[in-house]
Amino acid sequence: MPQPEKQPDQTGRKTKKEQRQQLLRRIRQNREAYLMMLPFMLLFTLFTVIPVIMSLPVGLTDFDMATFPPKWVGLSNFYNLFLNDSVFIKSIRVTLIFAVFTGPLSYFLSFLLAWLINEMNRTLKVIFTLIFYAPSMASGVYAVWQLIFSGDSYGIANSALMNLGITTSAIQWLTDSRYILAVVIIVQLWVSMGAGFLAMRAGFQNIDPALYEAGAVEGIKNRWQELIYITIPGMGPSLMFAAVMQIVSAFTADIVARNLVGFPSTDYAAHTIMTHAYDYGWVRFEMGYASAICMILFIAMYAANKLISRVLGKYME
Amino acid sequence: MSESKTGKRPVRLKASNRRAGRKHAGTVMIFLLLLILGVFMVLPIWLMLVNAVKPVNEMFMFPPKWYTLNPTLDNFKDTYRVLGQMWVPFSRYVFNSVFVTLAVTVLQCVFASMAAFCLAKVDFPGNKIINAIIVLALLYNSNVIYLMQYIVMAKLHMINTMSALIFPAVASAMGLYLMRQSMASVPDAMIEAAKVDGAGLFTICWRIVIPNQKPALMTMAIFAFQGAWNITGGSVIYDESLKTLPTVIQQAASAGISRQGVTMAAAVILFVPPVLFFIIAQSQVMETMAHSGIKD
Known part of the structure; x- marks a missing residue:
């Protein structure tokens, strides 16, 4: 040896x-x-790490933040969620609709826009990146959307529709359960050019210009081929980061809905799993139950992450 | 004529000539598409700016206006007046916010860059586990986590100090993960070459890798700045002289003078610093990419 x-x-x-x-x-x-x-x-x-570990067992307890130690109840929170809580079942449906619309769509849009912006010159790159990212920086902008979708005729959307003669009376965008989810999805898409989008922009900028020159020499003919053969393989890890951020924002979105259509929304039309957790955690102070809800959400997000990293991983190879 | 020009300086091609198949018409189309989409993105923000300077009597015009006839700074003045009446001078809140924001941004960029470099490019025992934990931490979301953070901070006697605002924000899994992912595409050969030249990890990290990671670094800085600027820390800070600007502005806008224009003015005040930082940081990226040179 x-x-x-x-x-x-x-x-x-x-x-x-x-x-x-x-x-x-x-x-x-x-x-x-x-x-x-x-x-x-x-x-x-x-x-x-320590707070996460400390929070793990809370879902198995009955914890009202006042009585210590919390009472151990085993899996009964989970039984109740699936068997006795019809609002939770409804919230699963809302979350899935929400995630399907906002997740893949805004991921694709982020990528498309990041790519198109990359075709611009230096100054325009900064300006357009700012324009599309600006909604993520305007934290107090929900008030504007309330103005736009205001239920009286002073609302921007209503007055525009009435002036055009499409509708004759004001639509209750934020309280009519037929429109709530659509409105929330629109606003969520508007703020969704966020962390993932910016990371993709960085990914595009991190590609060595020499690779493009080499590509041109080796017979790449247009922007599209350049994207497929040089850019995407070069920015794989950034795409994975954006995917993780997209999963998180699609599954845990509740702030937009709570600020826009109030809490609870009419007929629970915009009641996501996260809203349900907020309800039990910070309104009813049933922390154990709320933690169990978060745990289920975490498992769903973990599964989505595994799935996407497998798909993306295959594509990158 | 152009022949003789290029004949004199054949080395300097225009940047666009280097890229494959760029048609002028295509670029114009892309520009127009971005412009149309961009207008939709900007409209609500434009509305926020307009409503912040709208006088009260124009607020309820029908149809609602996208512009204002008599712009006024009344809303900003009122916000300032209410803040001026608090026990602590206004400048104190500004200082607190600026201090917290700068501290978080600088510390996170330094700490997370070093950690990300090791996680992406050094094969040490425990690497895989830590990487997995980072992703899990990003996905994990619990409503009791702030409670647990509070307990940890209380044990460390951090409650009601600036450190309660700064340190939890520095340890952002998101910034670290962003840097790690970006550094993963740094060629190993570059690091090996530097090692052969006798450079230690610390030198390689700061002299070779990070200067080439400006886009990701600046993006992380933007996230850190934006997150830190919006820190309210309602539950960990109760001393008035330690509160940050967003905390008191939101108090003033919602409780002090409950008027729509004031809400908008408050939103504008909080919106401007991250935008300025964003522009500076993004321009930095452009500057450096012109002469960076990662070669495999």
Whole structure:
């Protein structure tokens, strides 16, 4: 066996001791890496990992934030959700409709716009990126949308429709259960050129211009071929980031709905799973039940993430 | 004539000539498409700006106007007046917000860049687990998580200090994941070459990799700035002199003077700094991409 220490045989059997020694050696070799990660990981552990772990068992308890310790109830929260809570069942439907419309659509739109903007010159790139990202920065803009979809004739949408003679009386956009979900989806799409879009813009900008020159030499004929053969393979990881952000925003959106159509919305028309969790968490203070709702949502998001990373992964190869 | 021109300087081609199959008409079409979509995106924001400077008597005109005849700064003045009546001078809130925002942005860019570099490009024991945890943390969403964060902060005696606003925001899984994904496409050969030259990881990270990651770095900075600027920290800060601008502006707009124009004015005040930062950061990206050179 030549040099057994430096080149350990991966397939061959090693004793536990050898494995441990090898691990320790690799840890020692990488101590600069650990040191560089330390500041971030320390904060991340304190303010994300520990709170997440602490919150995991809450879904199995009956917890009103006043009685300590919370009462252990096992899986009964989950039984109640699926068997006795008709609003929850309705919220699953709303969330799915919502996620299907806003998720893939705004992912595709983000990519398309990021690509088209990339075809512009330097100044226009900044201007257009700003225009499409601006809604994500205007946190107080729901008031404007309330103005647009206001239920009286002073509302922008109503007055426009009435002036054009399409309708004769004002439509109750925000309280009529037939329109609520559509209105919320429109506004959600409007704010959805967010983190994913900006990351895609960065992805496009991170591609080495030399690759395009080489591509032109090797016979790439138009923008489309350039996109398929050079750009997309080069920005795979950014696409995955955008996908994760899209899943999160599509599944957990409740702020738009709560600000726009109020809480609870008429007939629970815009009542997503997240809204349901808000209801039980911060209105009824049944934290255990609310945590169980969040847990179900997390499992759904995890599944969606696995699915998408498999699809994207296959495409990238 | 053009022949003689290019004949003199054959090396300098125009940038557009280097790219394959660019037709002028195509570029114009794309521009028009972006312009039309862009107008739709901007309309609500335009409305926000207009309503912030609309006098009260124009507020309820029929049909509602997309412009104003007599722009006024009354709404801003009223907002300022209400804030001026609070116990703490207005400048204190501005200082708090600026301090928190800058601290979060700088610390996150420094800490997350280093961590992301190691996670993307160093094969150390534990790498895979940490990467998986980052994604799980992004997907995990629980209404009790703030409660648990509060407990942790209380144990560390951070409640009612600036650190309660800053440190949780620095540890953003999103910024880290963005950087990690972007750095994953840095060629290994570049790092190996630097290692052969005797550079340590720290040097490679700051001298070679990060200068080439301006687009992602600036994007992370934008997220950090925007997130930090909007921090209200209602439950962890109760000292008036430690409150941030968004906290008091929202209080003033909703409780102090409940009028639509004032709500809009408040939204505009909070909207402007992230936009300015965005423009600066995005222009930075453009500057650097012109002469960066990652070569595999």
